[in-house]
Amino acid sequence: MEAPLARKFVNSSLAKFYKDSAIKMVRSWTHRSFAEFCDVNDCIYRLEDFDLSYRKCYSSAICATALANEIPYDHCKKTMEIFMYRHMYINLPMICSKSSNTGSFCSEESYGLFLQSPECYIRFMIPVLSEKTCSAECVSLWAHAQSNSPGCTRHLEYHAQRLTGITLKFMRDLISAAKDPEKREFMDHLPKHFRTFQQACMGPATTLAPGLVV
Known part of the structure; x- marks a missing residue:
């Protein structure tokens, strides 16, 4: 009995009200935080300096x-530092x-999508390898986001x-130097082509070229 009752509450107008209110509060706080950060030009430069030190220490420790x-x-260490620099x-x-x-x-806006549906947000951010990714909920959420903030x-x-x-390039570069030859064979299982959620689920509206990883 608990599962149906829980689902009923999740789908209720009361739960939706509390969820919407919580999202608005978090987004308001997030907006203020980004505004404070982005209004100070020096913050971005300091972030770059921090990242330089961080990636050297982190890559050394992990490797x-x-x-x-x-x-x-x-x-x-070299491969990880390059990856972290590109990521930044x-x-x-x-x-x-x-x-x-x-x-x-x-x-x-990105955080807002995550708060509305963590599951859909993950689908927006990872490569699409299956048509099952195109759920009606996620298509609707992405379409709404496109309408508000194209x-x-x-x-x-x-x-x-x-x-x-x-x-994917980082994984290939790293695995290519694996000491165990059998582990180097894992590269053959990494995808060479992938699509974004937009490309797979929303038609040809995207201006991006199909993803090809070499």
Whole structure:
């Protein structure tokens, strides 16, 4: 009896009211935080400096401990530092970009999608390898986001595509140097082609080229 009652409450107008109210509160706080950060030009430069120090320390620690028996240290450290730099390079423009329609930050819009449906947000951000990804709920949520903030959804799609591309390249570069030959064979199972949620589920409206990872 508990599961049906729980589902009934989740779908009730009261639950929707509390969820919408909570999302508005979080988005308001998020907007203020991004505004404070982005209004100070020096913050982005300091973030870059922090990332430089962080990726050197993090890559050294991971490669010297967790991956020490799997990947030669020098190759591991270099590969991970390149990946982390590219990751930062893709993320930085997203931080302070704004929607021309709503005045919201694109990162704020991204968090809003996550709060509305974590499951759909994951589908928006990971490569599409199956048509099952196109659920009616997620298609509706993405279409609504496109209507409200078309620039930010294009930015988010590009962001997801680039992150997937560099992550797959990072995995190939790392695994190619694996000490165990059998583990190097795992590269053959990594996808070479992928599509974004927009490309797979929303038709040809996207301006991005189909994702091809080489």
